[in-house]
Amino acid sequence: MQLYLPIAELPLNLFLLLGMGGAIGFISGLFGVGGGFLLTPLLIFVGVPAPVAVATSAAHIAASSVTGALTYWRRNALDLKLGTVLTIGGLLGTLAGVFFFNQMRRLGHLDLVITLAYVTLLMSVGCLMFVESIGAMLRQKAGKASPIRKAGDHVWYEKLPLTMRFPRSKMSTSVIPLAALGLVIGFIGTVLGIGGGFLVVPALIYFFRVPTSIVVGTSLFQILVTMIVATLLHAIVSQAVDVLLALTLVVGGVIGAQFGTRTGQALKGEQFRLLLAMLILIVGIRFALDLVAAPADRFSINATELER
Amino acid sequence: MRRWLALAVVALCAGSDARAEELVLALSTREVAITSTYTGAEVTVFGHIERDARTIARTGEYDIVAQVQGPTGEVVLHRKGRFGFIWLTESRRRYSKVPLYFSILSAKPLASIIDEDGRQRLKLGLEHFLPAPTPELEERDEFGFRNALLRLRREEGALTENEKGVTMIRPNLFTARIVLPAKAPTGLYLVNISILSEGVPLRTAQAGFVVRKVGFDAFVANAARNEAVSYGLFTVLMAILLGWMANVVFRKD
Numbered sequence: 150m151q152l153y154l155p156i157a158e159l160p161l162n163l164f165l166l167l168g169m170g171g172a173i174g175f176i177s178g179l180f181g182v183g184g185g186f187l188l189t190p191l192l193i194f195v196g197v198p199a200p201v202a203v204a205t206s207a208a209h210i211a212a213s214s215v216t217g218a219l220t221y222w223r224r225n226a227l228d229l230k231l232g233t234v235l236t237i238g239g240l241l242g243t244l245a246g247v248f249f250f251n252q253m254r255r256l257g258h259l260d261l262v263i264t265l266a267y268v269t270l271l272m273s274v275g276c277l278m279f280v281e282s283i284g285a286m287l288r289q290k291a292g293k294a295s296p297i298r299k300a301g302d303h304v305w306y307e308k309l310p311l312t313m314r315f316p317r318s319k320m321s322t323s324v325i326p327l328a329a330l331g332l333v334i335g336f337i338g339t340v341l342g343i344g345g346g347f348l349v350v351p352a353l354i355y356f357f358r359v360p361t362s363i364v365v366g367t368s369l370f371q372i373l374v375t376m377i378v379a380t381l382l383h384a385i386v387s388q389a390v391d392v393l394l395a396l397t398l399v400v401g402g403v404i405g406a407q408f409g410t411r412t413g414q415a416l417k418g419e420q421f422r423l424l425l426a427m428l429i430l431i432v433g434i435r436f437a438l439d440l441v442a443a444p445a446d447r448f449s450i451n452a453t454e455l456e457r
Numbered sequence: 458m459r460r461w462l463a464l465a466v467v468a469l470c471a472g473s474d475a476r477a478e479e480l481v482l483a484l485s486t487r488e489v490a491i492t493s494t495y496t497g498a499e500v501t502v503f504g505h506i507e508r509d510a511r512t513i514a515r516t517g518e519y520d521i522v523a524q525v526q527g528p529t530g531e532v533v534l535h536r537k538g539r540f541g542f543i544w545l546t547e548s549r550r551r552y553s554k555v556p557l558y559f560s561i562l563s564a565k566p567l568a569s570i571i572d573e574d575g576r577q578r579l580k581l582g583l584e585h586f587l588p589a590p591t592p593e594l595e596e597r598d599e600f601g602f603r604n605a606l607l608r609l610r611r612e613e614g615a616l617t618e619n620e621k622g623v624t625m626i627r628p629n630l631f632t633a634r635i636v637l638p639a640k641a642p643t644g645l646y647l648v649n650i651s652i653l654s655e656g657v658p659l660r661t662a663q664a665g666f667v668v669r670k671v672g673f674d675a676f677v678a679n680a681a682r683n684e685a686v687s688y689g690l691f692t693v694l695m696a697i698l699l700g701w702m703a704n705v706v707f708r709k710d
Contacts, residue, residue, distance in 0.1 A: 153495040155674040156681055159640045160496045196640070208696045215700025223708075264545070377693050384689025388681050392692050393493075399696050403703035440543040448605035450613070451533040451549065453557060455642045 156391035157201045163397060165195070170401025174213040177402070178409025179416075180425050181217070181365030182346035183210040183372045186432055188398075201391050204383035208395035211376035213406040214369045220410040221366025228317040228363050232370035234324055235349065238331025239375055245332070246339025264440060267341050270348070271433030278351055278426035285419040307357075318359045318367075330356070335375070346372050347429055354422065361418040365410075478519075479507040480652055480662040489637060490671040497639040500666055502648055506629040517655040520563070520570040521623045522581055523633040524651075527558025527668075528644025534606055550602045552587065557642040558615055559586040562622025562633045571656045579651065579658055583607065583618055614638040643668050 151160040169191055173184040185206045192202035221227040309323035330352055338345035349368045353359045359367070384390045413421070485501040506519055531553045538547030561583060563570060576582050587603060610616040615638070623633045633650070648664045670678050680688045 151494065151496045153491060153493050153639075153674060155670060155677040158642070208692050211693060212696035212700040215697050216704045219701065219704040377697075380693050380696070381686075381689045384681070384692060385685045388685055390681065390689065390692050392677055392681070392688070392695070395692055396695065396699075399699050403700045404707075406700075407703055407707040440545075442544070443539075444537050444544055446605075446609075447537045448602070448609060449535050449537075450606075450609050451535045453530055453532045453615075455528060455530040455557060455644065 152393065152397070154197075154391050154394045156389065157197045157205075157394055159196055161195060161197075161394075166394065166397040167401035169195075170209060170398035171405035172401075173209070173398075174216075174402030174405025175409040175412075176405075176428070177210065177213040177346075177369075178217040178220070178406035178411075179413040180346070180409075180421075180428065181350050181368035181372075181413075182425075183214065183343070183376065184346075185210050186343045186347065192394075197391075197394070198389075200387050200389040201394070204380070204387055204389040205391050205394045205398065207376050207379040207383055208390060209398040209402050211373060211380055212399040213402040214373040214376065216403045217406045217410050218366060218369040218373055220407065221362075221369060224362075224366075224414070225317075226362045226414075227366035227370055228315055228359070229370065230313070231315050231318050231327070231353075231359070231363075232367045234313070234327045235331040235334075235367070235371045236374045238328035239335035239338075239345075239371060240378070241328075242332035242335025242337075243339045243375070243378070246336040249336070250340050263341055264436070266337075268433060268437045268440060270337070270341075271429055271436065274348065274351055275426050275430035275433050278422055279430060281355075282419050282422035282426055286423065289419065304356075318357070318363050320357060320359065322357060326356070331371070338375070345375075347425070350425065351422075361421050362414065365413055477659050478512055478652060480650065480660050481505045481507060482648075482650060482662050482664045484648070484664055484666055487666050489641075489666060489668040491643065491669065491674055492672055493674060495639070495674075497641070498637045498668075500635040500637065500646075502633040502635065502650065502664065504631050504633070504650060504662075506631075506652055508629065515654050518628055519625075519631075519659075520565070520653045521625070521631050521633065522567065522570060522651045522653065523562040523623060523635075524581065524649045525558070525560045525562070525635050526556045526586075526647045526649070528556070528642050528646070529554045530557045530642065531555070532557075532606065532610075534602055534609075536602070536605070548598070550606075552606065554588070556586050558637070558646065559583065559610075560617040560619065560622075560635065562619050562635070564621070564623040564625055564631070566620050567618075571653055571658070575656060575658070581651070583611070583616055586610075586616060614640070637668065641668055643670060 150163045152163045152166070153160045169188070173188045173191075176182065176187065177184040188206045188209060189202050192206065193199055218227060306326040307322040309325045311324045312321055313324050314321040334345040334348050334352070337348065346368050349371060350364055353364045353367070354361060380390060416424070481504065483503045485503070489498045489500065502523060504521065531551060532555050533549060533551050535546045535549045537544045561567065561581065567576065567581060571579070571581065584607065587606065607616065617636070623631055625631050635648070644667070646666050646668060648666070649661065650664070651661045652659045669675070
C-alpha cells in the first residue's frame with residue numbers, strides 16, 4: 150500500500166516504513182542508542198530527501214526512546230539524576246556544535262572533517278569494545294571472576310570537586326567529568342548529525358563503570374530530551390519534518406522498542422557489549438568502504454529544490 | 458475524473474493569406490491533485506489539426522512533437538575525486554532555474570521528424586532543458602557536469618523522451634500521453650505542441666496544467682510552512698504519546 154508523504158513529496162510503501170521503524174526501534178530499545186545513524190541512511194536510500202530524512206528521524210528516535218525509557222524506569226533501571234547531568238552537558242555541547250558546524254562550513258572542509266571523524270570514531274570505539282567484551286567472555290569461561298569494583302575505588306577524574314552521589318548507578322563521582330562527557334557527546338552528535346547514544350553507552354560503562362542495565366535506560370532518557378529539542382528545531386528552522394512519515398515510523402518504532410528492551414534485559418553484560426561493538430563496527434566499515442571504494446558514478450545529484 | 462475533457466485551450470489564429478493549419482488542443486485535466494494515495498498521474502492532450510479550403514495542400518503526413526516543462530528549481534550536482542586513497546566530493550555545480558520535469562513526446566524518433574539544425578532552432582530535444590552554456594562556462598569540466606546532469610535526471614525519470622508518446626488517431630487528430638512520475642514536483646506544467654510536415658514547422662500551440670496537493674496533504678504542507686512551531690510541537694507530542702501508549706499496551710509487569 151503506497152502512501153504519499155506530504156513533506157518528503159513522494160509515495161512510499163506503508164509496510165516498508167512500519168518495518169523500518171520497527172527494526173530500528175528494536176535496536177534502539179536493545180542498546181539504548183537512538184538509531185539515527187541507521188535510520189537516516191535507510192530513509193535516504195529509499196528516496197526521502199536528506200533534510201527530511203534527518204529531521205524526521207529525530208521524531209522517530211524521540212518516540213522509541215520514550216517507550217524504552219519508560220520500561221527501564223518501571224524496572225528501576227534508569228538513573229534520572231545521572232541522566233539530567235548528562236543532558237545539561239549535552240545541550241551545552243549542542244550549542245557549541247551548531248556554532249562549530251557553521252564556522253567549518255564557511256571554511257569549506259566540513260565534508261572531509263565529518264566523514265573522517267565519523268569513521269575514526271566508529272572504528273575505534275567498535276574495535277575497543279569488541280576486544281574488551283571478547284576478553285571478558287574468555288575470562289568468564291576460564292572461570293576467573295571479572296574484576297569487581299570496590300567501594301571507594303576511584304579514578305582521578307572521579308575525585309575532582311563537586312562530588313555527587315548516584316545511588317541508582319552505585320557510584321559517587323565529581324559532576325565535572327560527567328557534564329564534560331555530555332558536552333563532548335552533544336558537540337560530536339550535532340556536528341556529525343547523530344544522537345550520540347552509541348558513544349554515551351560505552352563511555353558510561355568503561356569510564357564510570359555504571360551497570361549495563363542502568364546505562365541503557367539512562368542513555369535513552371538523555372536521547373529523549375535531546376531528540377525532542379532536535380525535532381522542534383528542525384520543524385522550525387528547516388521545516389523538513391514530515392508528520393506522516395514520522396507517524397508511520399513511530400508506530401513501528403515504539404512496538405519494536407518494546408521488544409528490544411525485553412531482549413536487552415535478558416542479555417548478559419559481555420554479550421550486550423559484544424553485540425553493540427559489532428553493530429558499531431559494521432556501520433563504521435560501511436562508511437569506510439564508501440570512502441575507499443571507487444564510486445560507480447563520480448557524479449551525484451545532491452539536492453533538488455523547487456523554487457517557491 | 459481526469460479523463461474528462463476539461464477545456465479546449467488554445468486555438469491560434471492564422472496570420473497570412475495562404476493559411477497554415479490551425480491547432481486546437483484540449484487536456485484531460487487542468488489540475489492533477491496530489492492526495493495520500495497519489496503514485497503518479499497521466500494527463501492526455503487531445504489535438505486537432507484544422508484545415509479548410511484555403512489551407513496549403515500538403516503531400517506528407519503531419520508530425521507532432523509535444524514538449525512538457527514542469528516548474529523550475531535548483532539542482533546541485535557533486536563530483537567525487539580521489540584524495541590519496543579516499544574518495545571525496547572534489548567539486549560541485551549549482552544549476553538554478555532548471556525544469557524539475559521535462560519530457561518530449563512524439564510518434565516517431567525526433568531525428569526522423571526534423572533535422573539537427575531545425576531542432577536547434579526550435580529548441581526541440583532533451584538537451585534544451587538546460588540553458589545554453591555561456592562562453593566563460595564552456596570549459597572541459599562544464600561538459601562533464603552537463604552530461605552527468607542530463608544522464609542522472611533521465612535515470613530519475615525527471616527527464617524523458619518517448620517516441621511513442623503521441624498517437625495519431627486520424628491524419629489530423631492525435632493524442633499525447635504525459636506521464637507524471639510519483640516524485641513530480643508541484644506547480645505549473647507547460648505543454649508546447651508543434652506540428653511539422655516533412656521537417657517544416659507549421660504551427661505551435663500551448664496549454665498548461667497544475668499539479669498541486671489537495672486535502673490532507675495540502676493541509677500538512679501548509680501547516681509545516683506557516684505554523685512551524687505548532688507543527689513541531691504537535692509532532693513531538695504525537696511521538697511521546699505513541700511511545701507512552703505502546704509502553705502501556707505492552708506492559709506485563
